[in-house]
Every structure is written in structure tokens, then in C-alpha cells.
Amino acid sequence: MGCSSSLPDRTSGRLAGPNIENGGAPDPKNLRVKLVLLGDSGVGKSCIVLRFVRGQFDPTSKVTVGASFLSQTIALQDSTTVKFEIWDTAGQERYAALAPLYYRGAAVAVVVYDITSPDSFTKAQYWVKELQKHGNPDIVMALVGNKADLQEKREVPVQDGIDYAEKNGMFFIETSAKTADNINQLFEEIAKRLPRPPSS
Amino acid sequence: MEAPAAAASPSVTFYDFLDRMRNPASLDLVRSIKSFIVSFSFYTANPENDGKRVQEFFLTMEAAIGEHPLWAGATDEEIDSALEGLEKYVMTKLFSRTFASVPEDSKIDREISEKIGLLQTFLKPEHLDIPAVLRNEASWLLAEKELQKINSFKAPREKLSCIMSCCRVINNLLLNASMSENHVLAGLDDFLPVLIYVTIKASSPWIFLHHLFDHISDLDVVHFQMKKQAEAMFVMERIRFVLLMANPPQLHSNLKFIQLYRRQAKLVSEAAYYFTNLVSAKTFVVDLSAKSLSMDEIKFEESMQAARLTNIATQIEASPTLQGQTIPIPPTAMHDKNKDISDLQMPSIGIGGSNYPYMDAEAGELTVGDVERLLGLYKDVVTKYRSLCTAVRHLSVSKTEPPVPHSEGTSFLPKQPEGINTKIDIQRED
Ligand SMILES: Nc1nc2c(ncn2[C@@H]2O[C@H](COP(=O)(O)OP(=O)(O)OP(=O)(O)O)[C@@H](O)[C@H]2O)c(=O)[nH]1
Numbered sequence: 001m002g003c004s005s006s007l008p009d010r011t012s013g014r015l016a017g018p019n020i021e022n023g024g025a026p027d028p029k030n031l032r033v034k035l036v037l038l039g040d041s042g043v044g045k046s047c048i049v050l051r052f053v054r055g056q057f058d059p060t061s062k063v064t065v066g067a068s069f070l071s072q073t074i075a076l077q078d079s080t081t082v083k084f085e086i087w088d089t090a091g092q093e094r095y096a097a098l099a100p101l102y103y104r105g106a107a108v109a110v111v112v113y114d115i116t117s118p119d120s121f122t123k124a125q126y127w128v129k130e131l132q133k134h135g136n137p138d139i140v141m142a143l144v145g146n147k148a149d150l151q152e153k154r155e156v157p158v159q160d161g162i163d164y165a166e167k168n169g170m171f172f173i174e175t176s177a178k179t180a181d182n183i184n185q186l187f188e189e190i191a192k193r194l195p196r197p198p199s200s
Numbered sequence: 201m202e203a204p205a206a207a208a209s210p211s212v213t214f215y216d217f218l219d220r221m222r223n224p225a226s227l228d229l230v231r232s233i234k235s236f237i238v239s240f241s242f243y244t245a246n247p248e249n250d251g252k253r254v255q256e257f258f259l260t261m262e263a264a265i266g267e268h269p270l271w272a273g274a275t276d277e278e279i280d281s282a283l284e285g286l287e288k289y290v291m292t293k294l295f296s297r298t299f300a301s302v303p304e305d306s307k308i309d310r311e312i313s314e315k316i317g318l319l320q321t322f323l324k325p326e327h328l329d330i331p332a333v334l335r336n337e338a339s340w341l342l343a344e345k346e347l348q349k350i351n352s353f354k355a356p357r358e359k360l361s362c363i364m365s366c367c368r369v370i371n372n373l374l375l376n377a378s379m380s381e382n383h384v385l386a387g388l389d390d391f392l393p394v395l396i397y398v399t400i401k402a403s404s405p406w407i408f409l410h411h412l413f414d415h416i417s418d419l420d421v422v423h424f425q426m427k428k429q430a431e432a433m434f435v436m437e438r439i440r441f442v443l444l445m446a447n448p449p450q451l452h453s454n455l456k457f458i459q460l461y462r463r464q465a466k467l468v469s470e471a472a473y474y475f476t477n478l479v480s481a482k483t484f485v486v487d488l489s490a491k492s493l494s495m496d497e498i499k500f501e502e503s504m505q506a507a508r509l510t511n512i513a514t515q516i517e518a519s520p521t522l523q524g525q526t527i528p529i530p531p532t533a534m535h536d537k538n539k540d541i542s543d544l545q546m547p548s549i550g551i552g553g554s555n556y557p558y559m560d561a562e563a564g565e566l567t568v569g570d571v572e573r574l575l576g577l578y579k580d581v582v583t584k585y586r587s588l589c590t591a592v593r594h595l596s597v598s599k600t601e602p603p604v605p606h607s608e609g610t611s612f613l614p615k616q617p618e619g620i621n622t623k624i625d626i627q628r629e630d
């Protein structure tokens with residue numbers, strides 16, 4: 001099992017240097033955003049993050065940073081940068097009750113399901129409801145149908161994802177961490193939807 | 201994980217802060233700091249309010265330092281170190297007033313400690329489905345030791361950095377496993393169970409007995425043969441350290457203290473993430489039931505019950521000797537002997553009351569005249585410890601495995617002991 005590797009298709013949009021930690025007032029040109037990943041165990045949350053942050057699908061290759069907290073800065077067209085601080089959560093059922101500790105204060109929640117698993121889609125809807133009830137009211141939510149490369153095994157129709165997302169005011173996208181399809185688009189679209197602090 | 205942000209070591213930063221505060225130009229700042237600290241003695245403890253007041257004070261001081269002539273032309277890093285120094289100074293001064301300052305918190309600490317004591321006796325890595333490639337005793341022990349250091353510091357930043365170090369050790373373990381064993385990284389699903397397991401192992405009262413023993417052996421070597429004051433000071437510091445280390449672990453209070461008093465701008469990003477994971481590990485333990493584990497429900501209940509009985513046996517064996525030495529047994533334990541076991545395991549050591557008047561003393565405040573008294577206390581602690589050891593040894597009749605087989609008896613002095621040993625003060629006459 002595990003992620004078999006394929007080459008990253010894109011390295012643009014990255015900033016070379018580390019983002020200077022900005023503890024004070026939010027800088028409208030350089031946003032720092034807490035993003036939490038939710039979804040059933042095995043839907044590909046960790047693979048999506050690795051793909052986005054390191055451009056790789058194979059998590060067994062040499063790595064130098066922690067596996068559950070990762071950050072990545074992207075530059076947008078309007079020369080603003082967004083630093084995503086990505087909080088992985090544990091997908092196993094025994095940890096489900098701990099999720100509020102992780103999504104508290106998050107500006108973005110990415111809810112992931114696996115298009116080959118209707119159960120994971122049901123679980124995604126559970127997370128959406130949970131976030132609507134207990135999350136930060138301004139939270140930007142994205143619904144992600146992952147493993148889009150497994151078309152022949154698809155069990156959740158695209159339209160179901162689109163409809164559910166639309167009903168709940170979420171952004172929707174199907175991705176594949178394996179082929180890198182739509183991974184960067186996912187984060188770019190989120191960045192565009194972030195509420196901007198008024199520039200001073 | 202990213203390298204720590206500050207280049208200078210915390211102690212260098214801190215002495216730099218104290219130096220600047222001794223500069224006559226900083227008189228106004230020193231006045232505000234002192235009057236803020238004094239103002240705390242006017243109110244009774246209320247953690248949420250106290251936290252808010254301290255955070256507001258940090259912000260006010262941040263503005264004041266930013267505009268202060270002493271810091272004219274200073275870089276952001278220099279101002280940041282000053283604020284770190286300020287946090288350490290203020291929170292060290294207010295420590296006994298703000299740490300575990302309300303009975304509810306001590307109660308939660310005790311309950312967690314008790315539950316962990318029970319889990320200790322039977323919990324195995326497989327109950328949390330920790331994969332075999334991640335079962336690395338050496339790494340776990342290292343992570344536990346990093347976490348245990350949390351009690352040897354008073355400054356929120358230093359306490360937080362113990363958590364970070366512990367998590368860093370676990371992350372390295374995961375990364376090594378992913379490289380050498382071809383283990384596919386599962387993100388937090390790998391990390392969290394290991395952290396929970398390490399937290400349970402690191403938080404047992406038993407471990408603190410082991411450390412107590414380590415230090416007592418060290419002290420036996422020193423043997424109070426000192427003639428010079430320097431030696432006396434050294435021994436007194438060691439005794440103080442033994443007493444501090446003998447405190448039962450205060451997982452809840454440590455987390456709450458960091459949450460409330462670490463400068464808010466610093467409890468973000470990666471630090472906030474790993475902090476949250478320890479909160480999460482604590483919450484998991486508090487709510488832990490058979491359903492949380494890969495373990496048969498009946499087996500779980502039986503193991504918990506067996507662990508409770510073991511602890512009661514300890515208590516019965518230990519009590520007569522202990523009472524013979526007029527150790528005050530907390531009234532709660534008197535009421536419900538079956539419940540408040542941790543109090544009896546650690547009779548009064550954790551209580552900074554009149555029996556151990558040096559619990560809140562700073563090393564610098566002690567005089568040679570205190571040696572006799574400290575020696576008496578030391579003997580008292582050793583005697584109690586020996587009684588406890590005897591009582592514990594008698595427990596081998598029980599079929600449960602010995603709790604926490606920590607065989608290696610290395611000493612456990614923290615690398616940077618300034619958190620507890622160094623007397624800090626802004627010395628000036630004003
Ligand atoms: N075909 C295909 N497989 C994928 C894709 N993304 C992830 N996987 C596989 O799905 C499995 C689970 O991926 P993870 O990223 O570990 O899943 P997770 O959501 O992080 O799971 P938990 O950490 O248990 O919550 C791995 O074996 C991956 O190889 C994808 O886009 N396509």
C-alpha cells in the first residue's frame with residue numbers, strides 16, 4: 001500500500017525564503033492562515049498536504065519537516081502572499097471527539113472524502129455539520145473529493161459533491177494527490193476566498 | 201519541524217533583559233513591572249482574569265518598550281527578546297500565585313495523575329494500535345524526559361519548549377521509521393498515539409519517585425561534608441530540586457499555565473499545533489474508556505479494577521509507617537480512602553504548606569543557618585521515600601506487572617536549570 005510516487009508537475013508559486021513570523025497586527029499583504037484538514041481515515045488528507053507542500057506524492061522519500069504540521073506559502077496574482085499553516089487531524093474514530101481542539105480558530109477547513117467511498121462522503125457531511133455548529137462562523141470551507149484518478153471505481157457522482165457543496169455554501173473540487181490533479185488549484189481557490197483584513 | 205526562532209539562548213536573552221532593567225534609563229519600566237506584580241497580591245486567584253490581565257500587560261509593555269529610548273533603533277528580534285525576558289521575569293515572580301492557583305485545577309491534576317497511574321499498570325502500545333516500527337523504547341524514553349522537564353521551569357516559554365522538544369523527538373522517530381523501515385507516514389494518525397503513550401508514561405507519579413531516588417543518591421555522595429558556603433549553597437539547591445521534582449506531575453496545570461500566560465503572539469503556528477496535540481493527548485486520557493482502546497471491554501474493566509486494588513494495597517502498607525511520622529494526610533484522603541490515592545503516595549510533599557517551608561524559597565534567599573533545617577527535611581523525605589519503597593516492594597505479590605519499568609538510574613538534572621534554581625531579580629534601589 002501507500003502512495004506510489006510520481007513526479008511533481010509544478011513548482012511555481014512558491015516563495016524561496018521563509019515567511020517572517022508576524023505576531024502583531026495582520027498584514028493584508030502577507031496573510032497567515034490556519035487551515036485544518038478533516039475527513040475519514042484513508043481518504044488521502046496527508047497525501048494532499050504532502051503533494052501541496054513538497055510537490056511529492058511519495059511520503060517515504062527523504063523529508064526534513066514534521067509530518068502532521070506543514071506550512072506552505074503561495075503567491076497570488078495581486079502580489080499578496082498567503083502562508084497556509086496546515087493542521088492535520090487524526091482520522092481514526094477513537095480521536096473523532098478531539099477534532100474541535102484542532103479546528104478551533106481555523107480560518108479554513110478542508111473536508112475531504114474519497115470518491116470511491118460513499119461512507120467517506122457521509123462522514124464528510126458529518127464534519128460539515130459539525131463545523132457549522134461549532135466552528136468559527138467566518139470559516140472558509142472546501143469540500144474535496146479525492147482520488148479522482150480512480151474513475152473506474154467511482155461511487156460518489158461528481159454531481160452529489162457539487163450539490164452538497166452548493167447547498168452549504170462551500171467551495172467544491174475533485175483532486176488526485178496521486179497525479180497532482182487540482183491540488184494547487186484547491187489551495188489557490190481557497191486563498192482567493194479568504195476574507196481580507198482592511199489594508200491600513 | 202522548523203528550528204526554534206530565537207538565535208540567542210533563552211538564558212542569554214534573559215540576562216540581557218535584566219541588564220537593561222538595571223540601567224537607570226529603564227526606571228519607568230521597572231516601576232510598571234513591579235507595581236503590576238504587586239497588584240496581583242490584592243486579588244484572589246481567578247485564572248481566566250489573571251491570564252487576561254497578564255496578556256494585556258505584555259501588550260502594554262510591548263508598546264512601551266517599542267517607544268523606549270533604551271531600545272531606540274532596536275531590531276524586531278531585540279524587542280522580541282526583551283518581551284521574552286519580561287514574560288519570564290513576570291511569570292517567575294507570579295508563579296506561585298498563578299500556577300495551579302485554584303483548588304479545581306489541583307483536583308484535575310490529581311484525577312489525571314490517578315487515572316494515568318491506573319493505566320500505567322496495563323496499557324500497551326498495541327492498545328493504541330501503534331505500529332511495531334514506531335515502538336522504539338529509546339526514543340520514547342527521550343521524549344518522556346523532555347516532557348518531564350516541564351516541571352523544572354517556571355517561564356511559560358520554557359515549559360512550552362519542553363513540549364516542543366518532546367514532539368520533535370517523536371517526529372524524528374516517525375521520520376526515521378519512514379526512511380529506514382519504509383513505513384508510510386500517516387500524519388497525525390502516527391504521531392498522536394505515540395504522544396499519548398509517551399504522555400502516559402511521562403506523567404506517572406511512580407516516575408517521580410524514581411527521580412527522587414536518583415537525587416537522593418546524588419545527595420548521599422555529597423554527604424553534607426561541606427565547610428564552605430559555596431558547597432552549602434550547592435547542596436541546598438539540590439535539595440530544593442529534589443523537592444520540586446517530587447511534586448506529582450501537573451499535566452493539566454502546566455497546559456493551562458502555558459495557554460494563559462505564554463505571550464499570545466507566540467502561541468501560534470507550529471507551537472500552537474504541538475501544544476494542541478498535548479491538550480488533545482490529555483483530553484484523550486481524561487475521557488479514556490474501553491472504547492478508546494483496541495481492547496476487550498471486560499478486560500479493560502478488570503485491568504482498571506486490578507490497578508485500583510494494587511494502589512489501595514500500597515496505601516494500606518504505607519500508611520502505618522507514614523502516620524507514625526506524623527505526616528498530615530489530606531482530609532479528602534481521610535474521607536475517601538479509596539479515591540485519593542495520589543495524596544497518599546505523595547504525602548504532603550506536593551503541598552507547599554508549613555511542613556515544607558522551603559517549597560517556595562529561592563536558592564539565593566537561603567542562608568547557611570538554613571542547612572540544619574534543610575538537613576532535617578531531607579532526612580524526613582528520605583525516610584518517607586524508603587517507607588514508600590518498602591511498601592511498593594511488598595506489592596510484588598500482585599500479579600500485575602511492575603508499573604513503568606524504568607531501569608536506568610541516570611540523574612535527571614535539566615540542562616538549563618535557571619528556571620528553578622537561579623534567583624532572579626531586578627536589583628536596584630528605587
Ligand atoms: N489512487 C489514489 N490513492 C490515493 C490518493 N490519495 C491518497 N491515496 C492513498 O490513500 C491512502 C490513504 O492516504 P492518506 O493520505 O494516508 O489518508 P489520510 O486521510 O491522511 O488518512 P488518516 O491519516 O488515517 O486520517 C494511501 O494509501 C494513499 O496512497 C489519490 O489521490 N489517488
Ligand SMILES: [Mg+2]
Pocket residue numbers: 045046047088091386387388389
Ligand atoms: Mg493522515
